[in-house]
Amino acid sequence: MKHVVYQPLRTPQGCYIYDRSVDTIFAVSEEEYAEFKRLRDRTDPCDSPIVQRYQQRGLLRENHVTVIRHPSTDALPHYCSNCLSSMILQVTQQCNLRCKYCAYSGAYYNRTHNSARMSFETAKRAIDFLLARSHESDHVHVGFYGGEPLLEFDLIKRCVDYVKKSVEGRTITFGITTNATLLNDEKIRFLAENDVELTVSIDGSKEEHDACRLFPDGSGSYDIVMRNIRRLTTLYPDYASRMMISTVVSPKSDLNHVLNYFHSSEVLSDRNIIMTPLVDVGLKKQVYYQDDFFQIRKYEYLKFLLSMLGKIDQKYISPLVISAKQDTEKLYRQLQKHNEIPASVHHGGPCIPGIRRMFVMSDGTILPCEKISQSIKCSRIGSVDVGFNLNNMEWLMNIGSMTEDACKDCWALSHCRICAAEIDYKEDQDGFTKEQNLTACEKSRRAVMGDLYEMCVLHEFGYRLNEERIIL
Numbered sequence: 001m002k003h004v005v006y007q008p009l010r011t012p013q014g015c016y017i018y019d020r021s022v023d024t025i026f027a028v029s030e031e032e033y034a035e036f037k038r039l040r041d042r043t044d045p046c047d048s049p050i051v052q053r054y055q056q057r058g059l060l061r062e063n064h065v066t067v068i069r070h071p072s073t074d075a076l077p078h079y080c081s082n083c084l085s086s087m088i089l090q091v092t093q094q095c096n097l098r099c100k101y102c103a104y105s106g107a108y109y110n111r112t113h114n115s116a117r118m119s120f121e122t123a124k125r126a127i128d129f130l131l132a133r134s135h136e137s138d139h140v141h142v143g144f145y146g147g148e149p150l151l152e153f154d155l156i157k158r159c160v161d162y163v164k165k166s167v168e169g170r171t172i173t174f175g176i177t178t179n180a181t182l183l184n185d186e187k188i189r190f191l192a193e194n195d196v197e198l199t200v201s202i203d204g205s206k207e208e209h210d211a212c213r214l215f216p217d218g219s220g221s222y223d224i225v226m227r228n229i230r231r232l233t234t235l236y237p238d239y240a241s242r243m244m245i246s247t248v249v250s251p252k253s254d255l256n257h258v259l260n261y262f263h264s265s266e267v268l269s270d271r272n273i274i275m276t277p278l279v280d281v282g283l284k285k286q287v288y289y290q291d292d293f294f295q296i297r298k299y300e301y302l303k304f305l306l307s308m309l310g311k312i313d314q315k316y317i318s319p320l321v322i323s324a325k326q327d328t329e330k331l332y333r334q335l336q337k338h339n340e341i342p343a344s345v346h347h348g349g350p351c352i353p354g355i356r357r358m359f360v361m362s363d364g365t366i367l368p369c370e371k372i373s374q375s376i377k378c379s380r381i382g383s384v385d386v387g388f389n390l391n392n393m394e395w396l397m398n399i400g401s402m403t404e405d406a407c408k409d410c411w412a413l414s415h416c417r418i419c420a421a422e423i424d425y426k427e428d429q430d431g432f433t434k435e436q437n438l439t440a441c442e443k444s445r446r447a448v449m450g451d452l453y454e455m456c457v458l459h460e461f462g463y464r465l466n467e468e469r470i471i472l
Contacts, residue, residue, distance in 0.1 A: 003063045004051060007411040008036050009453055013460050018452055021061035022338045023414045025456065026054075065413070067344040068404040070397040072352050079355050080388045085137040087130045087358045088145050088175075088370055089159065091152040092117040097179055097221055100212045101250050101278050117152060118362040123159050125384040126360045131166055140167055143175040143197075145359070145370055150182040153190075160194055173197060177246065179213065181221050183228035185235065192236040199244040200229065202268070204258035211252045229267060245273040249320070251289045255296045259318055273319035297321070305454065309461050328458070331415070331451055332465045346400050347407065347416035349444075353381050353393045360384060368396060371421040376432070379420060396420050402434045403441065410441070412448040 005020040015033035018025050028036065035050050054060045072079065093116040095102070127142065134140055142163055144156050160174055175197035191198055202225060203209040210220025233240040245268060249255060262273055277289070300318040307314045308328060317325075351357075353368035360366055361374065364384040372379045378395055382388040399420060400407050407413055423432050423440045 003409075004060045005063045005409060005411050006036070006040070006060060007449070007452075008033055008040065009449065009456065011453065011457050011460065014456065016452075016456050017060075018411065019059050020341060020411050020414060021063065022059060022340050024059075024335055024338050025452065026059060061340065063409065064343050065341060065345055065408045068346055068398070068400045068407045069344050070346040070350060070352075070400075071342075071344070073394060073397060076352065076390060076394060076397070079352050080390070080393070081133055082136045083355055084130050084134040084358060085139060086141040086143070086356055087126060087360060088143040089118060089123055089126060090145050090147070090359065090361045090370075091123070091149050091155050091159075092147040093362055094151055095146055095148040095179075096151065096181060096215070097148065098214055098216050099179075100214070101248060116362045118155065118360075120155055120158050122360075122362070122364045122384065123155060124162060126364065127159065127163055127166065129384045129387075130358070137170070139171045139173070141173045141175065143177075145177055148179055148182065149176055150178050150187060153182075153187055157190060160196075175199070177201070179221065180225045180228050183232060185231070188228075188232050188235055192232075192239040195239070197244070198239075198242070199246050199274075200225070201246045201248070203247050203250070204253065205261040208253050208258050208261070212248075212250050226267065233267065241270070243271055245271045247273060247275045247319075249275055249277050249293070251278065251293075253293075255293050255320075259296070259300070259320065262319065274323075275318075275320040305458065308458055308463055327451075328455070329465055331455060334415075335455070336465075341414060345413065346398060347413050347418060349417040349419040349422070350397045350399055351419065353396045354388065368393075369421065373421075376420070399423070399432060399437060402432065402437050406438065406441065410445070412445045415448045415451065416441075416444045417447075418444050 007018045007020075009016050009018060010033060015028050015030055016025050017028055017033075017036055032050055035048070039048050039051065051060055093114050130140065130142070140163070142159065144152075144159070146152075149156060156176070163172060163174075174194060176191070177199040178201070180200045180202075190196075201213070202222075203211075203213060206220065206222040209222040209225070213221045213225075215221060229240070229243075232243070245262075247258065247262075249258060258275075262268055262271075297320060301321050301324065303312060304317050304321045304324050306312045307317050308325070314325075351368065354366055357369040358366055359368065359370045359372075365374070365380055366382040366384065366388070367374060367379055368381055374380065378392045380389070381393045381396070399418070400416075407416075410416070418437070418440045420432070423436050
């Protein structure tokens with residue numbers, strides 16, 4: 001049966017068709033747009049003269065997607081044996097804080113605070129596991145994660161020393177994410193002298209930070225964190241200038257206050273800041289943000305769009321939306337390629353689990369990354385003692401196979417970014433259900449439509465990347 005897959009979209013200034021067959025957008029007239037909308041749900045739109053006219057230009061090719069399968073599936077054993085490059089060690093599941101929104105706080109069907117800690121023997125086996133399977137990687141990265149990783153500072157020192165003694169001829173980097181309450185001169189000196197990529201969690205001003213980032217006795221941690229950061233800046237100013245700030249914008253946050261704080265802070269204004277809303281996947285109870293949160297975020301995003309058009313300087317762009325620049329440029333480049341969709345394809349959300357960001361829990365269990373829940377049994381892709389579980393890895397790579405019939409005819413397939421870490425779940429599931437995946441699908445389609453719409457509007461107002469056009 002002849003069939004084409006496309007999606008009409010219109011802006012206040014124009015009408016467009018997104019063509020999945022060659023992953024591009026082209027402009028159409030009002031009359032053509034109305035005809036394309038009428039034809040969209042027909043089983044034989046290829047019989048339409050308007051479709052045939054565009055097919056003669058190389059567009060709207062018949063849908064030949066027959067299989068939803070990750071393109072790297074067959075190469076998975078090779079990747080697992082040769083291509084590892086990064087590993088994050090969960091050195092402890094304990095923390096000296098009790099942040100209200102933390103993944104370990106009990107608010108999620110996920111991890112909880114406990115006394116589990118990684119032994120050096122387990123860490124050593126994990127490092128050996130990484131090095132034995134990274135022959136094709138010129139760069140090796142080891143990160144330290146918790147809980148609060150600096151509770152296991154002695155273990156971290158031994159791990160860094162062991163990695164340096166074990167690796168020759170390759171670039172080595174280290175990283176750590178910390179609440180900074182335990183930083184002292186000894187720890188600061190070690191981190192700086194080993195150039196450990198430092199990410200510190202700060203949620204804004206004292207008021208915003210102390211609303212959630214609390215010690216077990218209920219007292220806030222802001223004053224201690226800032227005291228330690230000032231000490232770090234005094235002792236190693238160059239190293240401190242490369243420090244990253246991770247900010248969780250919780251439902252209790254006043255977003256305006258947070259943005260103004262980082263803009264005006266004498267200590268933090270020049271830092272690289274990553275701002276993210278509270279992760280809502282796996283929450284036991286729904287959380288609700290204040291209405292002004294969404295209005296402020298829209299305003300900041302509008303400023304970002306204006307900066308893409310050269311209307312305002314990028315220095316005025318909020319860290320809340322700054323990552324959108326890279327995403328917009330990536331989408332523009334992808335649409336420029338006009339790649340024909342293959343017969344066997346998978347949406348681009350799932351990574352090759354564990355290859356680029358392997359997360360090793362304190363007991364040696366391996367997860368694809370630190371974002372996915374350990375409560376989902378299929379997310380456990382092996383251990384440092386027995387190796388990778390290829391069956392679970394292949395299943396996570398091919399989550400689109402659950403909804404294969406829907407994916408084969410989905411107009412958003414080429415830009416879908418659903419991965420296992422973004423699908424909502426309940427505790428102790430063996431895997432995801434088709435219904436859970438389809439719920440994520442609808443959210444993904446809305447996001448893709450928004451991205452394509454913005455791309456059309458930006459193009460109408462003169463946006464170009466390398467002076468190239470994407471609209472045919």
